[in-house]
Amino acid sequence: MNRIDQRFSELKQQGRKALIPFITAGDPAPQYTVGFMHALVDAGADIIELGVPFSDPMADGPVIQKACERALKQGTRLIDLMQMVKEFRQADTNTPVVLMGYLNPIERIGYESFADQAADVGVDGVLIVDMPPEEADELGPLLKSRDLAAIFLVAPTTSNERAATICAHGHGYLYYVSLKGVTGAATLNADDVAEHLAPLRGMTDLPLCVGFGIRDGATAAEVAKVADGVIVGSALVNRIAESLDAPETIAGQLKSVLAEMRTAMDA
Amino acid sequence: MTVSATGVSKTVLETKFSELTQMPDARGHFGPYGGRFVSETLSFALEELEKTYLSLRDDPDFQAEFDYDLAHYVGRPSPLYHAKRWSESLGGAQIWLKREDLNHTGAHKVNNTIGQALLAKKTGKPRIIAETGAGQHGVASATVAARLGLECDVYMGAEDVERQKLNVYRMRLLGARVIPVESGTRTLKDAMNEALRDWVTNVDNTFYIIGTVAGPHPYPLLVRDFNSVVGREARRQSLEQIGRLPDALIACVGGGSNAMGLFYPFVEDDAVAMFGVEAGGDGVETGRHAAPLTTNAPRGVLHGNRTYLMSDEAGQVSDTHSISAGLDYPGVGPEHALWKDVGRVSYVAANDKEVLEAFRELTHMEGIMPALESAHALAHAKVLAPTMRPDQHIIVNLSGRGDKDIMTVAKIDGIEF
Numbered sequence: 289m290n291r292i293d294q295r296f297s298e299l300k301q302q303g304r305k306a307l308i309p310f311i312t313a314g315d316p317a318p319q320y321t322v323g324f325m326h327a328l329v330d331a332g333a334d335i336i337e338l339g340v341p342f343s344d345p346m347a348d349g350p351v352i353q354k355a356c357e358r359a360l361k362q363g364t365r366l367i368d369l370m371q372m373v374k375e376f377r378q379a380d381t382n383t384p385v386v387l388m389g390y391l392n393p394i395e396r397i398g399y400e401s402f403a404d405q406a407a408d409v410g411v412d413g414v415l416i417v418d419m420p421p422e423e424a425d426e427l428g429p430l431l432k433s434r435d436l437a438a439i440f441l442v443a444p445t446t447s448n449e450r451a452a453t454i455c456a457h458g459h460g461y462l463y464y465v466s467l468k469g470v471t472g473a474a475t476l477n478a479d480d481v482a483e484h485l486a487p488l489r490g491m492t493d494l495p496l497c498v499g500f501g502i503r504d505g506a507t508a509a510e511v512a513k514v515a516d517g518v519i520v521g522s523a524l525v526n527r528i529a530e531s532l533d534a535p536e537t538i539a540g541q542l543k544s545v546l547a548e549m550r551t552a553m554d555a
Numbered sequence: 556m557t558v559s560a561t562g563v564s565k566t567v568l569e570t571k572f573s574e575l576t577q578m579p580d581a582r583g584h585f586g587p588y589g590g591r592f593v594s595e596t597l598s599f600a601l602e603e604l605e606k607t608y609l610s611l612r613d614d615p616d617f618q619a620e621f622d623y624d625l626a627h628y629v630g631r632p633s634p635l636y637h638a639k640r641w642s643e644s645l646g647g648a649q650i651w652l653k654r655e656d657l658n659h660t661g662a663h664k665v666n667n668t669i670g671q672a673l674l675a676k677k678t679g680k681p682r683i684i685a686e687t688g689a690g691q692h693g694v695a696s697a698t699v700a701a702r703l704g705l706e707c708d709v710y711m712g713a714e715d716v717e718r719q720k721l722n723v724y725r726m727r728l729l730g731a732r733v734i735p736v737e738s739g740t741r742t743l744k745d746a747m748n749e750a751l752r753d754w755v756t757n758v759d760n761t762f763y764i765i766g767t768v769a770g771p772h773p774y775p776l777l778v779r780d781f782n783s784v785v786g787r788e789a790r791r792q793s794l795e796q797i798g799r800l801p802d803a804l805i806a807c808v809g810g811g812s813n814a815m816g817l818f819y820p821f822v823e824d825d826a827v828a829m830f831g832v833e834a835g836g837d838g839v840e841t842g843r844h845a846a847p848l849t850t851n852a853p854r855g856v857l858h859g860n861r862t863y864l865m866s867d868e869a870g871q872v873s874d875t876h877s878i879s880a881g882l883d884y885p886g887v888g889p890e891h892a893l894w895k896d897v898g899r900v901s902y903v904a905a906n907d908k909e910v911l912e913a914f915r916e917l918t919h920m921e922g923i924m925p926a927l928e929s930a931h932a933l934a935h936a937k938v939l940a941p942t943m944r945p946d947q948h949i950i951v952n953l954s955g956r957g958d959k960d961i962m963t964v965a966k967i968d969g970i971e972f
Binding site for chain 1: 582592595596597599602744748751757758759853855857864866868870871
């Protein structure tokens with residue numbers, strides 16, 4: 289069983305919701321990333337989304353774009369992420385890891401080679417922001433045959449008809465984008481989220497996780513009431529950006545931000 | 556036709572030129588290229604746009620409205636002008652200029668913005684956004700927005716804002732807001748990223764007018780259709796004025812919308828050779844250029860479509876360089892990518908130095924000051940014409956006029972205003 293499915297089935301038994309932090313790999317420099325991943329797990333992360341830095345992150349706001357720029361300046365490549373996951377797995381064989389990013393770096397490696405490497409190092413899922421299910425006919429089967437979950441986005445603008453198609457193609461969990469906009473934009477409206485999640489429940493058994501606009505314990509707890517998981521990105525990446533002059537303090541800060549969310553969600 | 560990201564399929568190479576007119580397929584693919592690689596929030600807007608356009612494409616009322624605007628607002632048909640003095644000096648083929656520089660706003664860009672503005676009106680969106688490199692598409696978008704009373708924001712790389720001050724001021728006079736983009740390379744690709752971000756955020760009330768035959772489906776299709784008026788006119792004018800079809804067509808290629816507009820109606824005319832001229836920058840051998848087709852850049856995905864894309868080994872999009880802001884783009888429209896693979900169009904590059912020479916030569920010999928973009932096409936005409944006979948004919952797309960580039964050229968000449 290894929291680690292993601294395993295984790296959600298455990299959470300369900302415990303009656304808890306998933307907390308899913310996102311960080312950009314290589315930010316502020318590649319040597320910190322694995323340490324950050326362990327810190328996030330210590331603070332209560334259930335799944336880690338590891339961002340693949342890209343030169344043109346069109347769906348992201350300035351916070352994550354700058355994180356990409358920092359990581360790329362340090363020379364972080366997709367093959368370096370593979371090494372990071374491999375290193376992470378030496379100490380942690382349980383926490384699912386999802387690679388999240390844009391298609392072009394994967395096109396350059398080649399779909400087959402990417403899928404092989406990801407499976408070898410212990411990646412569990414792949415979320416490609418600019419690859420909707422309609423364009424996944426080549427990469428999708430390659431991921432599936434290696435038991436890697438292809439995770440797709442659902443947006444507030446997604447029609448029910450499209451949502452059904454996405455549900456049929458998705459694995460692991462569905463990533464519901466809570467807002468029209470880019471990452472780190474406004475604050476979400478929990479009632480609105482609940483309203484959009486309701487029809488999805490009727491279409492799929494996949495866990496529904498919500499991202500975009502989750503800033504603190506209060507918003508995380510609110511979303512956890514209606515969703516199966518809470519994804520937090522910009523709030524963490526912001527902390528990294530604010531502490532570039534003291535990178536040794538970042539792991540501790542990430543831990544405290546995430547622990548606050550964990551506590552609020554579990555309360 | 557099979558779709559493969561990893562290699563040119565055999566079926567692509569066996570594609571007959573007549574089949575090229577049937578592209579894109581229902582999913583917006585041009586063979587292995589094109590598509591709709593966007594974040595989910597935009598899928599609905601693109602589906603809606605596609606539906607609207609396909610329902611209007613063959614609608615006589617819509618076409619009549621479009622044709623009326625082209626005739627009475629844009630000033631079409633644009634002339635096909637025989638550049639006799641220049642042809643004689645080159646000592647080869649006769650060169651004809653398709654005068655898109657005479658259009659209202661000064662470039663071919665207005666054909667497309669008129670078409671998309673009509674679509675915006677049909678979809679009832681009160682706000683227009685656009686991205687621009689040299690500013691020609693920004694000016695054309697600001698123009699149609701002014702005419703229809705729509706709010707208009709134009710994203711422009713900060714470097715381009717600097718080198719195209721005249722067009723920035725024109726847009727502001729037209730009532731548009733010009734938003735300088737400081738991220739990335741501060742050029743056209745970054746302006747497109749920002750426009751896409753804006754669109755994701757304001758998708759309910761905003762119509763995004765993409766300026767070239769790139770981007771997610773259906774943009775490459777509808778921009779091609781709206782600009783094909785250039786080639787239809789050129790074909791008819793050639794039959795009338797030359798008495799037959801031309802031997803060759805030449806157009807510059809950044810994203811490729813003026814080239815697509817000229818070439819598309821000639822695609823099945825096997826005897827007409829076609830040349831797309833990319834930005835050679837400091838020279839393709841230096842790596843400082845914007846010529847993905849000429850240099851066989853790897854395939855990649857950016858801005859919603861798969862195409863030839865300048866990127867490094869790790870898949871990061873490369874910096875580009877061109878004297879001309881309008882061609883300074885690392886990718887190219889997906890239909891051009893397919894045309895290269897099937898061999899219908901030859902893609903070459905002209906470097907900045909050759910472009911400036913062609914700019915000066917046409918200005919001196921014909922009294923026509925071309926845009927630096929168009930001067931790329933002229934630079935290749937200088938190479939091609941002398942290899943042909945005086946009874947042969949070349950049509951060069953003069954995609955825009957050079958007023959906007961005077962500052963750039965003056966700076967090179969050491970002149971300050």
